[in-house]
Amino acid sequence: MAKNRVVITGMGIYSPLGKGLVANHTSLYENRHGISNISILQTRLSDILPAGEIKCSNDELRAGTRFTSNYIPRSVLLSTFAIEEALDQAGLLTHKNIDLYYATTVGGIDISENLVESRLQGNEVDYAGFQYHDCGASSSLLGDYYGFTGRRYAISTACSSSANCIGKAAQDILTGKSMYALAGGADALCRFTLNGFNSLMILDKDLSNPMDNRRRGLNLGEAAAFLILESETNAIERGATILGYVSGYGNTNDSHHQTASSEIGIGAQLAMCAALKDAGLQPKDISYINAHGTGTINNDLSEGNAVQEVFEKVPPIASTKSYTGHTLAASGSVEAIFSVLSLQYNEVYPSLRFGEAIEGHRFASFSECYSTEVQHVLSNALGFGGNCSSLIFSKA
Amino acid sequence: MDIYIAQYNAISRYSLHNGEIIEENITAEPEYETVLDPRSMRRLSKILKMGLYTSLLAIRNIKINGIICATSLGCTYDTYAFLNNLVERKENLLTPTPFIQSTHNTLAGTLGIITDNHGYNMTWSNRIFSFFDALEDAISRIMLKKGNTFLVTAADEMPENIASIIQLMPFSTTANLKGEGSSSFVLSNTYSPGSLQILSTEIMPISILDNHLSQLSSSTHIINTHPTYKCSPSPNHHDLIHTTRSMIDDAFGLCIACQYADFLKQDTDIAIEIICLSGDNENASVIQLKK
Numbered sequence: 001m002a003k004n005r006v007v008i009t010g011m012g013i014y015s016p017l018g019k020g021l022v023a024n025h026t027s028l029y030e031n032r033h034g035i036s037n038i039s040i041l042q043t044r045l046s047d048i049l050p051a052g053e054i055k056c057s058n059d060e061l062r063a064g065t066r067f068t069s070n071y072i073p074r075s076v077l078l079s080t081f082a083i084e085e086a087l088d089q090a091g092l093l094t095h096k097n098i099d100l101y102y103a104t105t106v107g108g109i110d111i112s113e114n115l116v117e118s119r120l121q122g123n124e125v126d127y128a129g130f131q132y133h134d135c136g137a138s139s140s141l142l143g144d145y146y147g148f149t150g151r152r153y154a155i156s157t158a159c160s161s162s163a164n165c166i167g168k169a170a171q172d173i174l175t176g177k178s179m180y181a182l183a184g185g186a187d188a189l190c191r192f193t194l195n196g197f198n199s200l201m202i203l204d205k206d207l208s209n210p211m212d213n214r215r216r217g218l219n220l221g222e223a224a225a226f227l228i229l230e231s232e233t234n235a236i237e238r239g240a241t242i243l244g245y246v247s248g249y250g251n252t253n254d255s256h257h258q259t260a261s262s263e264i265g266i267g268a269q270l271a272m273c274a275a276l277k278d279a280g281l282q283p284k285d286i287s288y289i290n291a292h293g294t295g296t297i298n299n300d301l302s303e304g305n306a307v308q309e310v311f312e313k314v315p316p317i318a319s320t321k322s323y324t325g326h327t328l329a330a331s332g333s334v335e336a337i338f339s340v341l342s343l344q345y346n347e348v349y350p351s352l353r354f355g356e357a358i359e360g361h362r363f364a365s366f367s368e369c370y371s372t373e374v375q376h377v378l379s380n381a382l383g384f385g386g387n388c389s390s391l392i393f394s395k396a
Numbered sequence: 397m398d399i400y401i402a403q404y405n406a407i408s409r410y411s412l413h414n415g416e417i418i419e420e421n422i423t424a425e426p427e428y429e430t431v432l433d434p435r436s437m438r439r440l441s442k443i444l445k446m447g448l449y450t451s452l453l454a455i456r457n458i459k460i461n462g463i464i465c466a467t468s469l470g471c472t473y474d475t476y477a478f479l480n481n482l483v484e485r486k487e488n489l490l491t492p493t494p495f496i497q498s499t500h501n502t503l504a505g506t507l508g509i510i511t512d513n514h515g516y517n518m519t520w521s522n523r524i525f526s527f528f529d530a531l532e533d534a535i536s537r538i539m540l541k542k543g544n545t546f547l548v549t550a551a552d553e554m555p556e557n558i559a560s561i562i563q564l565m566p567f568s569t570t571a572n573l574k575g576e577g578s579s580s581f582v583l584s585n586t587y588s589p590g591s592l593q594i595l596s597t598e599i600m601p602i603s604i605l606d607n608h609l610s611q612l613s614s615s616t617h618i619i620n621t622h623p624t625y626k627c628s629p630s631p632n633h634h635d636l637i638h639t640t641r642s643m644i645d646d647a648f649g650l651c652i653a654c655q656y657a658d659f660l661k662q663d664t665d666i667a668i669e670i671i672c673l674s675g676d677n678e679n680a681s682v683i684q685l686k687k
Contacts, residue, residue, distance in 0.1 A: 044487040105499060109475070116476070117483045119561075127564040134469055135500065136523035151599065153529055154522035156470070156500035164518065168533070175536060192475075195482050196495035253463070253508035253517035259496050270514055384496070385505020387517055 005247070006170040007396070009240040010090025010228030011337045012082035016052035016221050016324050020085055025341050028349045029369050033323045035207055035219050043191050049203050052221025052325030053189055054078065066145070071129040073108035074188035075330075076138050078224035083142065083182065090228040091240060092180065098228075099150035099178040101169040102139040103161030103185025105329040108132040110190035138186075150178070156329070158383030159292070160251075161185050162225070163332025163391055167249030169229050179234065184226030184333035193328065194220060200259065208295035210319035211304070211365035213356040218295040221325025225333035227340075244340040247376070248281065248392030250274025259384050260298050265306030267388035268292075268380060272310045275390035281376060283311045286392070288348045288372075290335045290379040291365075293319020294326050303382060304361045314363035316372070322352035332381040332389065339377040339393045346374050399535050399583055400591040401685075402545070405453040406579040406651040407446045415659050417652060423577045439493070441473040446578035447503040447551035448510065454547065454580035455511070461543025462516030463507050464534050466526035466550040468575070468644065470500040473555045503551055515543060524623075524674065525599075526550065527579075527647040528681040532597050534583045544585050550647035551578035579647035592657050595669075595684040605680050609671070616669045617656065621649035622680055625673065646674035646681060657687040 013020065016034025017027035027034065038046035038053050061077040062068075079102075087093045112133045119125045132141060139154040155164050162185030169181035187193070197203050197220060204217035235242055252274060254267025261267070276283060289311075292303055300319075308314055320338050321327075327334050338349055350366045357364035374395065381389045409420045428437060431449050440448070447465070478494040496502075501519040508517050516537060520529040527550035534546040554562075554576040583594070600608060602625055609618070609627065618627055653670045660668045672683040 113479055113482070116479045120480065120483045125564075127561065128566050130561055130565055131567075134523065135521040136468060136526065139522060152522065152525075153520070154526075155519065156521040157504070157517070157519050158499045158501050168518075171536065171540060175540065177536070191482060191487065192479065192495075195487050195490055196478065196492070196498070199490040199492040199495055251516050251518065252514050253505070255508045255512050255514050257509070258502065258505055267514060383501070384499050385501035385517070385519075386508050387501055387505065 004174065005232040005245050006173045006229055007232045007235045007242045008227050008244045008246060008340060009230055009235050009242060010086040010092065011243065011340060012085030013225040013334060013337050014054065014078050014081045015223035015225065015334055016054055019081055028323065028338065028341065029347065031350065031352060031368055033352050035325055041189050043194060045194055045198060049194065049198065049205060050207065051189055051219055052327065054222055071111050071132055072141065073132055073138055074110050075104055075106060075186035075224065076141050078188060079142055079186045082224040082226045086182065086226045086228050092228060095180065096147055096149045098148045098180045098182050100139060100143050100148055100152045101155065101165035101181055101183040102142065102153065103155050103165045103329045104135050104138055104187055105156055105158055105161060106187050106190055106193060107135040107138055109192045110188050113190060113192050157387040158385055159328055159331055160381040160383040160387040160389040161329035161332065163381035163389040164251060166227060166246060166333060166336055166391055167251060167389060170246040170249055173229050173231050179230065181229040182226055183229055185329045186224035187222060187328040187330050189220060189222040202296045204295060207353060208322060209353050210293040210295035210322050211291060211300055211351040211358065212354050213358050215295045215297065215300055218321065219325035221327040223324060223327040223330040223334050225330055225337050227333060227336060242396040244343050244396050245394040246391065247394040248275035248279025250278060250390045252388045254386035254388055256386055261302035261382060263302060263305065265302040267386055268303050268306035268382055269309050271388040271390040272306065272378065275378065275392050279392045281392065284313065286315050286376050286378045287374040288342055288377045289315055289317040290339050290377060291317055291319045292380040292382040293321055293351065295321060299382065300358060303380065304358055308362055316348045316366065317363060318349060318351040318365045320349050335379045336391060336393065339379045342374050342377050343393060343395045347371050348374065397539055397585055398587065399538055399585060399594045400587055401594065401654060402458060402582040402584040402588055402591050403454050404581045404651055404654050405450040406577065406648060407450055408577045408579060408648040408651060409574060410648050410652055412652060412655040412659060441471055441497060441553060443471055443551050443553035444503055444506060447549055448506065450578040450580040451507055451547055451549045454582050458545060458582055460513060460545050460547045460582065462537065462546050463504050463513055464518045464530045464546055464548045465504040466520045466530035467500055467552055468521060468523050468526050469552055470521060471498050471502050472553055472558045474498040476557050524646065524676050525681060527644060535594065535597065538583065538585050546583050547580060548583060549578060549580040550644045552576060552644050575644055577644060577648065579644065579651045581650065592654050593686045595686050598682045599679050600682060602678060602680050612671065613669060616671055618671045618673060619649045619653045619656065620673045621645035622673045622675050624677060625680060646672065649674060650683060653685055661687055
């Protein structure tokens with residue numbers, strides 16, 4: 001009997017490149033990034049640091065939902081648009097038996113940070129506003145909002161969170177624990193993370209140059225992105241369109257430093273190898289690597305070192321964070337969707353503004369989208385805490 | 397494939413004395429220096445100290461394939477510290493240390509570094525089900541042959557400034573504030589003398605829980621940490637713990653179950669069966685154990 005496989009039958013995204021798959025694909029294809037001066041988030045850093053900000057206020061976002069409370073986290077509001085697009089594409093808009101694998105690092109801290117500020121300034125505070133602070137609250141809010149009867153999970157492994165949601169959901173589909181999984185995540189820009197990364201001095205004051213020798217740091221971004229996973233048998237039986245396969249997942253730890261990657265990128269090496277083994281593929285089978293590629297000195301050197309250790313001949317490799325900024329917990333699912341678009345359209349998406357290969361790397365990234373046959377895409381997500389995850393997506 | 401709890405350790409406000417569950421008002425802290433390096437300890441928040449302590453004790457003499465952590469609120473001390481600095485210094489000249497230690501996966505990551513473990517590393521943060529999800533994750537890794545032995549640690553901290561916010565939230569109860577401590581378990585597919593077998597883990601609506609429990613053998617013991625559900629009175633069904641909602645009571649409940657099984661096993665050769673109950677207002681988590 002052929003091994004049952006995990007298929008993707010729906011995708012939805014709201015990113016700095018736009019609302020929906022079409023807007024995102026057009027941007028990717030036309031080499032158009034979504035980084036700008038910060039104008040929605042109120043922060044001292046708005047004139048100093050550009051970011052991948054979605055130009056829609058919380059009030060405007062909320063108006064497009066059935067939510068009424070001012071305390072609903074921005075990441076949850078963004079999620080509703082992405083989830084509805086994914087459900088619609090999968091033909092599951094009215095389906096309720098769905099397990100939700102939700103990833104976030106900030107949860108409702110965009111709301112909490114304003115309340116804490118009022119509190120510290122001695123102003124009156126509505127303490128009910130803290131109720132959606134925790135990560136699990138977002139998962140519960142969305143599960144209730146759609147009336148999903150399945151399990152609700154919340155994973156928080158920093159920048160690899162939504163990659164782990166997809167990997168974990170895929171395993172649960174394989175074991176039969178889940179029939180329909182909605183996997184992905186969201187993070188909104190907020191002062192907490194903006195100042196956090198600024199205090200680490202790893203933010204670029206201009207447009208970032210990931211995978212480039214001249215890189216100076218990262219741009220932050222915000223997004224929500226979700227995928228519907230189910231078994232191939234189930235998808236065929238109900239006549240759903242298969243967009244691609246989740247064929248491999250690796251999750252490891254770099255065990256080096258809380259925020260920095262080891263020079264040889266041992267965690268990333270092990271994650272990529274584990275994903276290849278899980279998929280039953282060889283390095284030469286990979287057509288395109290969507291790198292984690294944050295644009296920091298440390299990450300891109302370490303990740304590249306790991307890639308050239310695993311891949312004797314490095315396939316086309318790039319970081320689409322040059323388009324969106326680093327969307328933290330959402331980046332894994334954002335880049336999963338970009339990987340599937342790459343498979344669907346036979347295109348590889350570049351590191352925008354790329355000009356110079358990183359010293360010590362025997363491969364170079366590229367600066368413009370181009371057409372080429374794409375069979376398997378490997379996508380990396382590396383995070384604080386040494387968390388390393390790799391996913392492999394394959395052509396339908 | 398059978399799954400066993402090989403070793404466990406907890407910093408909890410519950411303890412077992414001669415088969416009686418004792419609940420303290422506050423969680424007593426151990427002498428961390430016996431396990432943790434005193435030099436590095438100064439930088440650690442309480443959740444990290446507690447989590448590292450119980451984890452390192454639970455995995456002593458055991459080689460683990462991965463680390464799975466659960467936390468419902470994460471590193472609240474450092475989160476608040478960074479927010480406090482951000483407001484007071486008006487987003488200027490912030491030190492990164494509290495930010496670095498504020499992410500939910502700080503404990504799992506630090507454990508990875510300390511134990512030099514490059515294996516599976518995961519952090520679940522889903523309110524009252526965080527620990528249950530972590531436990532099921534470990535079981536499924538073992539079932540999928542992705543490793544034989546996993547550490548599962550549930551930890552939460554409740555510093556004063558966070559407690560004072562929760563107290564002012566309109567629907568909070570004081571029981572929320574006790575939700576501090578850490579429980580660690582090593583799950584393995586290998587039986588060793590004294591280990592407790594996990595027979596099943598399930599989530600079910602509270603509405604069918606009565607019916608589910610009534611089908612169990614009348615000798616089954618129940619450790620109940622569910623915030624609202626009360627077991628129907630029966631001589632062999634003990635509601636050993638009754639609290640209102642707390643964050644990681646389910647993990648403490650499993651720890652008490654391990655101790656309770658040891659206590660009961662002293663006098664008998666018959667298999668002991670224990671159910672651990674927890675959950676929220678709609679659903680219950682049910683862990684079935686056998687010794």
